[in-house]
Amino acid sequence: MPKSPLKSRASHAPRPSVRGVPFEVVTSRRRRLHVPHRSRHVPASEWRDYPRPVPDAWHGFARDKGFRIHGRIRDRYHVALECDACGGLTAHKSYTLRTAQPRCGACAEADLADAARAAGLTFLRRVGRDHHYGLYRAACGHVVKRQFEFVERVAARKTDLRCETSLRSRERDEAARQGWDRIGRDPNGNPNYRIYRHSCGHVQRVARVNMSWGQVKCAGCGGAWNARESYIYLLRIEIPGTAFHVLKLGFSRTPVKRFRHQLGLPRGARVELVRVLPMATGHDACAKKSATHASLRRRHPDAVVPLEVYAGILTVRSEVYEAWAFDLIMAHLDRIEAAHPPT
Ligand SMILES: [Zn+2]
Ligand SMILES: [Zn+2]
Ligand SMILES: [Zn+2]
Known part of the structure; x- marks a missing residue:
């Protein structure tokens, strides 16, 4: 996509949350055309050129609002606008061009891709006609369907x-x-x-x-x-209705039956066992867990939750991590598992 050096993408429109700007993409034309979601019932074949002259005044409106008129389209009410910032094409009513600030569908799509990147995902595409969801490729390689709002929360490391x-x-x-x-x-x-x-x-x-x-x-x-083994385990701990959401890495010589009790968790806290790695000996399990902690503390100090944050909530004193560090920790556990194949 060509990017104009003259204007940044943010310059021609206020940027509402990426959720608020649903567009469909019509791909049957020579160039991708972004079409507002409210026109989703219109068959792609109707978005053909409408070869009539463009009224002079429209050029001025377009220029003022960060677009160039690419041409008239579909019928006498519609126009294809080319975005100054990204060069993408978006269909709008000429009425919208005259009376409001049209949004660029390609920029909106780029916003989704930006949010995805910040969340460690790759944006693939919107989900059919549901304008709240997109398809993403996750770090593990799988394709996941998520709400745009959820991806923003991941990007915000919540x-x-x-x-x-x-x-x-x-x-x-x-x-x-x-x-x-x-x-x-x-x-x-x-x-x-x-x-x-x-x-x-x-x-x-x-x-x-x-x-x-x-x-x-x-x-x-x-x-x-x-059970003759010892275990490294990873727990997810959340307190619904609060921002408290952490990961706890630990090791145990016996299956941990009563997390709630052992961690001193308050009522209402949600605990989920994410993963268990059996290790041949307690020494092994403890050493590997400690090495993981040391490495995370060294390379990702911001992933380690300070004791003050959970002092009144958990009885443990270390190895508590931010929720967003999930992939980092899982990658460590993957490496430990690969080095210690289950017997
Ligand atoms: Zn644009
Ligand atoms: Zn996966
Ligand atoms: Zn059996």
Whole structure:
């Protein structure tokens, strides 16, 4: 996209939140044409040139508002405007050109791409006709569908992106380590349970947290797994209705059954076990966790939550991280897992 050195993108219009400027893209023309969402019912074929002269006054309106008139389009009411800042084409009513500040659809799209980049995502495209959602490629490589508003919150480092595909594949790995297949969600709709099939063929409903720790006994063959390992674990802790949202990395010699109690969490706090890595020995687990913490503290000091922030909330004293550091921590855990394949 050519960028004019004369005007910055922000100069010709106030920039409302990227959510407020829905456009469709018509691709059947020689150049991409951005069409306001309210005209989404108009078939692409109707956005053809309308070869009549452009009234002189329109050129002046366009110039004042940061555009050049590319030509008339569709019918006598519409005009294709070329943005001075980005060179993109947007269809508007000539009435809008005369009486208001038209928005450039290409700039709006660039805003979405900027917000995505700030959130560590790649913007792919809007989702069909739903002007609240876009498709993005996440750092893990998966395509995720998210609300624009959510992406802005990730960009503002208020939350992290949870990729369902990656989560499912982690759950499959956790189950495989214990000799189970993850089959699906809980038919009763409990978000903490999954359906698993044991290696003996028996199918059973098990809490995901128990599967992660290997605390599961097969009701078909009676097979149970003996915990002889130590664990590195990652928890997500949120207090709904507040800005408190952190990640806690830890290690334990036994499956941690009562996070709430062990962390001294207040009522109403939400705790989610994100990941468990079994390690052969407690020494290993503790050393790896400490090395991860040291590396994060050195290379991403801003990811470490200062003790003052959670002093009155959690009883732990360290290894508490900002929600946005999710990918960083997961990448560390990936490396540890790769170096210590499950036995
Ligand atoms: Zn533009
Ligand atoms: Zn993913
Ligand atoms: Zn079994």
